[in-house]
Amino acid sequence: MELIQQLVNGISLGSIYALIALGYTMVYGIVKLINFAHGDVFMVGSFVGFYAITVMDLSFIPALLLSMVTCAIFGVLIERIAYKPLRNATRIAALITAIGVSLLIENGLIYIRGAQPEAYPNNVLPMDKLDIFGVSISSQSILILSVSIILMIILQFVVHKTKIGKAMRAVSFDSEAAKLMGINVNNTISATFAIGSALAGAAGVIFGIYYIKIEPLMGVLPGLKAFVAAVLGGIGIIPGAMVGGLLLGVIEALVSAAGYSLWRDGVAFVVLILILIFLPQGLFGKNKREKV
């Protein structure tokens, strides 16, 4: 029974990772950029949600939408200001810029409001406990899992069935050729960042409601974990991010369950290293052969 309870714990933790990893993997899939600022967009989303609920007195859904919209705009701004000028620079330059942007957002927010934590109000969503044969599942963790799955399905739909999704896939395949075919590459990339950042914003609000405490550096570790989750599932592959996130959450819960709670973060990164050594394309990735 304890084992099942631990699986439930792991899945609710993993759904948050999955939600952040969705945006991560999407940006990587289209632009081939590891957006290290993604975790900080998640943090900004959490704060927007917090102020929407406490200052503007909004309820859950409006606060979630407001946070998603704000983060989408914020993500596009980051892309336009920091990444676009480096579009044709080396990959490493873009990566370093991403780290710089991440530090700028974190310390910028600390400068504006200080580093002290905030607590989400306890009554945003009703908190019911379901007891199934001695395993307790909270209504909130079910909500998080369902939001993650719904957003993943919408994302799959957008990428595979809509015009903008087609443009995204074309840009990801070959941005030069896409340009020749009349696709507006800049707008397509902006749209990618908008969607990815909106997902991060949603994850931020949900994280705040579930874990209550938010602070300016909260995005760092979940951001890295989401990166691990994305690599685990195969970076750039949307269902892979979902499965990778859930798997990582379950692995962490099981490590704690075995009594090694202090090793939890360490194990996450050992998983990353093992994946990179033995299965670099991830669980869902195809083994592509490089053309010479």
Next chain:
Amino acid sequence: MKKKKLAGVFLSLSLVAGALAGCSGDSKTSSSGGGSSKSGDTIKIGANLELSGGTASFGQSAADGLKLAIDEINKEGINGKKLEIVKVDNKSDAAEATSGSIKLVSQDKVVAVVGSATSTNTLAQVQVAQDNQVPLLTPTATNPDITNKAGKLNDYVFRTCFIDPFQGTVAANFASDEIGAKTAAIYVDSASDYSKGLAAAFKEAFTAKGGKIVAEEAYVTKDTDFRSTLTRIKSAKPEFVFLPGYYEEVGLILKQAREDGIDLPFMGGDGWDSPKVVEIAGADALKNTYITNHYSPEDEDAKIQDFVAAFEKEYDKTPDAFAALGYDTGYYLADAIKRSGDASPEKIRQALEDVKDLQLVSGTLNLDENHDPIKSATILEYVDGKQTFKTKINP
């Protein structure tokens, strides 16, 4: 050619700048040196506290209390001089605390340093105080190693609060005598010297009383998900959980524990003492929880009530224990400076050591041979999210 010229210009500019900086630096230190301990009419004391970062609530409270005390003392002055606080924010970080103390001692030439509010950050400053022979007074750091490490007394380090073993022992006695618990779980922050110190003392005292520790689990500062470990604690079936952590994680742990149906009594130390713990956990989750603390604003002692009124007038909020101890530290230091005569760090050190029956808000202050105060502990219970005075325990 052009490059060389530019480099030349740059080099000469930087030389000039360096020389200027040197000049201004010199004049500053000489003027402040003159203004501190020797002549002039102010005595500079340093405050190296957590004004931002993870334990900012503690540092800020202590700073407020200290400032109130110094303002009151300055109304009369000490031997015709006024006290001036030089503040440093250590950002709740041990490395920042060390460099902050070095700055206060070498640049600002303070006669004593007050700080920090937590044990980890105070331990980081002990060596600076010893090397430079400037007294360090912590208002609230409770780890025993601060004043006496492995039998060696740090003669320049003092504190105004009681120490961890005492808090842990009081909690263990309370658990077995008042709660009647036979088994207990310990959930400790393994990144905090404070938390580990309390846990060790609790374990020793609780087993000495015939109790049994059925689970020992750990987390690290900044963790947010504790459910897996709480599930482990739950299945070990303890009657009592000792949780000596700081308010941010404690708030989350209590909330998640109650959500997972763990209705056991939880107890911690003064690290819980922040309004944030109520905000994060919620009043319901705090039901059936207790802490050991330095004082209670509800205590009807006249000295305490005067302090509470003065503090509320100044800051518009009720002083927590950190504010009370910051305030007491201001009076303890001022008393020592007054008795020292010439206010030199060495004389102040001697005066701090010679303190006898000094009446403070948190009790009567006397030191034992380890520079640790001998005073009473208060046990508080959370009722509807408010701390209520439960009992007072003497050493």
